[in-house]
Amino acid sequence: MIWEVFRQEKTGGYHTHCGNVHAPDREMAQQYAAIQHGRRKPTNSIWVVPRDEIGEINDDEVAFGGTTDRSYRWATAYNTTGEDASEVVESEDEQADAEKRRGEA
Amino acid sequence: MNVGAVKERAGPREFSPADDLPQEYREAATRMIEFHANSEIMGAYLERPFIRQAPSIDRKLAFSAKVQDEIGHGQLLYRAAESLGVKTREEMLDDLANGDGKFLNCFHYPLKSWVEVPMISFFVDGAAMRRQATLRRTSWEPYAHAMDKVCFEEGFHVKHGEDILKELMTGSQKEQQMTQEAFEEWWPRIIQFFGPTDDDSTHHDFASSVGLKQKSNDDLRNAFLDQYIPKAEKYGLEIPDEPRIRERDDGTYKVEEGDLDWDEFFTIAKNEYEPGVGQINGRKHAQEAVQWVRDTIETDTTAASGHAPQAAD
Numbered sequence: 001m002i003w004e005v006f007r008q009e010k011t012g013g014y015h016t017h018c019g020n021v022h023a024p025d026r027e028m029a030q031q032y033a034a035i036q037h038g039r040r041k042p043t044n045s046i047w048v049v050p051r052d053e054i055g056e057i058n059d060d061e062v063a064f065g066g067t068t069d070r071s072y073r074w075a076t077a078y079n080t081t082g083e084d085a086s087e088v089v090e091s092e093d094e095q096a097d098a099e100k101r102r103g104e105a
Numbered sequence: 106m107n108v109g110a111v112k113e114r115a116g117p118r119e120f121s122p123a124d125d126l127p128q129e130y131r132e133a134a135t136r137m138i139e140f141h142a143n144s145e146i147m148g149a150y151l152e153r154p155f156i157r158q159a160p161s162i163d164r165k166l167a168f169s170a171k172v173q174d175e176i177g178h179g180q181l182l183y184r185a186a187e188s189l190g191v192k193t194r195e196e197m198l199d200d201l202a203n204g205d206g207k208f209l210n211c212f213h214y215p216l217k218s219w220v221e222v223p224m225i226s227f228f229v230d231g232a233a234m235r236r237q238a239t240l241r242r243t244s245w246e247p248y249a250h251a252m253d254k255v256c257f258e259e260g261f262h263v264k265h266g267e268d269i270l271k272e273l274m275t276g277s278q279k280e281q282q283m284t285q286e287a288f289e290e291w292w293p294r295i296i297q298f299f300g301p302t303d304d305d306s307t308h309h310d311f312a313s314s315v316g317l318k319q320k321s322n323d324d325l326r327n328a329f330l331d332q333y334i335p336k337a338e339k340y341g342l343e344i345p346d347e348p349r350i351r352e353r354d355d356g357t358y359k360v361e362e363g364d365l366d367w368d369e370f371f372t373i374a375k376n377e378y379e380p381g382v383g384q385i386n387g388r389k390h391a392q393e394a395v396q397w398v399r400d401t402i403e404t405d406t407t408a409a410s411g412h413a414p415q416a417a418d
């Protein structure tokens with residue numbers, strides 16, 4: 001049985017996928033994952049999930065974000081001038097970054 | 106963990122569902138996140154009619170995307186609240202429908218015309234964002250993670266709201282005047298968004314001592330005024346004489362709180378303010394009207410998988 005492994009580096013972070021292990025049951029999967037994925041890289045917590053329980057949908061099946069121009073959904077589309085509050089600037093920067101990476105994908 | 110240990114360990118994103126936390130922490134966090142979730146939903150219902158009333162196709166598109174985002178924020182937050190194990194999402198939604206669920210003061214007032222829209226989508230969203238940015242460092246990890254996504258999206262709301270305000274304040278004389286009137290009506294409510302001064306806030310002390318709340322009402326309100334008074338003035342809005350706002354020597358602002366209507370605020374806080382009651386019931390009816398959709402989804406899922414679905418996320 002294959003178990004997908006998600007590692008969280010430190011408290012409060014996100015669990016991100018880092019690989020998978022063979023194991024007959026959950027307890028063994030946790031132990032293997034701890035050894036394979038939690039030994040060298042900084043690790044605070046690990047999740048193991050049976051592969052069969054994971055649903056996937058990918059960009060062959062669906063156009064993520066739609067196929068029409070939706071620039072109106074981005075902060076970067078609005079040129080209100082002047083000083084923005086720092087949290088608005090931060091959000092806009094995050095959006096600009098996501099937009100750029102979508103363009104590259 | 107007992108409350109003492111929680112206070113000692115409290116830090117940004119410190120506690121997750123894997124931790125054994127005292128009931129007092131779980132209840133305080135549930136109350137706070139449920140209030141936040143309810144506010145997203147009630148705000149979305151308040152704004153929804155303006156998708157239709159928006160003056161151009163661009164505005165309709167952007168405004169419908171914004172309202173959709175807000176419903177999404179509600180969903181994220183109910184999940185974060187539910188993960189505390191105190192209340193289920195169903196219970197929270199039922200409480201919102203039957204008038205027990207509490208939500209933001211601003212969403213108890215009627216929104217009557219397009220000139221009022223930027224009062225919500227610029228000023229209230231701006232105030233909310235100011236607060237939400239600090240909550241990315243709350244101690245309940247699922248709440249902080251929800252705030253990451255919410256803050257990512259909110260920049261669009263605030264900038265779009267500001268764009269509407271700018272358009273109105275550079276429009277006809279009549280539009281400018283109506284916008285100024287709307288601003289005068291909404292301004293005290295917007296300031297009350299942050300609640301009463303810290304001395305009068307009942308839940309502040311515990312919530313901040315366990316790291317749930319990162320900034321006090323006073324700090325948030327002042328930070329908001331510092332940023333948004335100059336913004337309002339830049340677009341030609343005149344700040345009303347009341348509540349009196351004093352500028353300190355360092356250029357920051359302070360509100361004379363006695364000038365605000367706290368009786369109305371606390372009537373609202375008990376869900377007893379008439380327009381707000383209408384909005385609660387309006388949402389309840391909308392919820393009931395589409396019960397058949399939820400029933401259909403549930404029945405289909407049950408039939409297809411042969412067992413009852415888990416919470417319909």
Ligand SMILES: [Fe+2]
Nearest residue numbers: 145174175178
């Ligand atoms: Fe929101």
Ligand SMILES: [Fe+2]
Nearest residue numbers: 175230259262
């Ligand atoms: Fe928003």
